[in-house]
Amino acid sequence: MNKQIEKAYADRPKNTVYQITVSVIVLACILWSGSAVEISKGGFSGLQIAGNILNGILHPEPKLLFNLTIQGVPYLLLETVCIAFLGTLVGSVLAIPLSFLSASNLMPGPIAFIGRLIIMAIRTIPAFVYGLMFIRVSGPGAFTGLLTMSVCSIGMVSKMYIEAIEDLDTRILESLDACGCNTLQKIRYGILPQLIPNFASTVIYRFDINLRDATVLGLVGAGGIGAPLIFAMNAYRWNEAGSILVGLVILVLLVEYISTKIRVKLARG
Template structure:
């Protein structure tokens, strides 16, 4: 037995040259990338970093607990509404696009054409969409809503398509054999299979949109991003710390709730 193992080991292809070449190539890429790092740290830079850290860890409590339209609570609520409504609108628009892109539902040429359209939507970054919509609708929360909706279509449609193409056709055939109507097949055969995956995708996309809505606010698309960038540009690090503290708390709460919902959906 030991002799057979040794023979098999000797017959194993020698890949050490390939592995060494890959390691050498990775080393060259790392060395090249490190050449862009600026190792010269000035005293002014250290002082600025200290101010940033001090401001973030000593937030402006007055701004943090201000319940007016300029307070952190209201701005966070606006950001969450932008992300939530953008996710819902994107999820609804993704349903017909996904069914038209599924090769097991429509003809392959039609599915390929719609998939190219979805891919084109997904290619453009959210900031570019935000800047485009600002020119059309002006700055504000509605611009953020339109941007989040369009950005959500790309990812949600992709996940929807995978779920639709993984449908168990045997269940539909069984329902057809017992004389179920089309609506009954959709109600008892398709929706129960797709609902958990669809909801999990929507929740995951909402988590992403909540973070993206903050970035979009920096270009004028509503939400908490604009006050954050104004505070940073004015070197008011205490205000920036208050905004970041509220944002961290909101994301943690949403993360806990969404995780529990996804676990419940996965377990049925």
């Protein structure tokens, strides 16, 4: 037995040249990419700023952290959550018809190709660019963040929806058809039970992403807590910046815990 294993190992395909070629290409790409990196000369200043941020997180401003007015951290976090939630909800609903039109097992090839092309075009543009575009349309504020999150959600959610639709077990539909069920009954008892858990898990995952993106979008005036954060950092008010960051960390951890519990419940039933 050992001799057979040794013989099989000795007769294995030799791909040394291929491995060396790939290694050289990867190393060349790393070196070429590293040539574009420029080390800043203000290393001491950068470390000092990083220390100030850390000190602000360790010593947050209590008045801002527990301020219940519209300038306080709780209200700004609530606004950020609302932007992410509504943006996820609207984008997920709009993604449903687009996903069914793009599913190759339900639609003819040309129609599915056009649908996938639209989804690809939506996914190409970053959320930051969408935010700058919608600010010109609706002005700065939470509504701009809602529009941005909605459009950004369509691209990813549609892609995940399509995968769930194309993985449908058609044998269940054939069984219902043999039982004499009509189209609505086949949708109710054969399609929706298969799609709803996957759809819900995708929506929850996208909400996690949108919650972080909504914070970044605040930097361009799309509502949420991002704008006060950048203003506090630009003004070197590190205690205020620390209060906002502490609130963000607590919010993300809380949402992550709840969403994980829900996804596990959906996966295991």
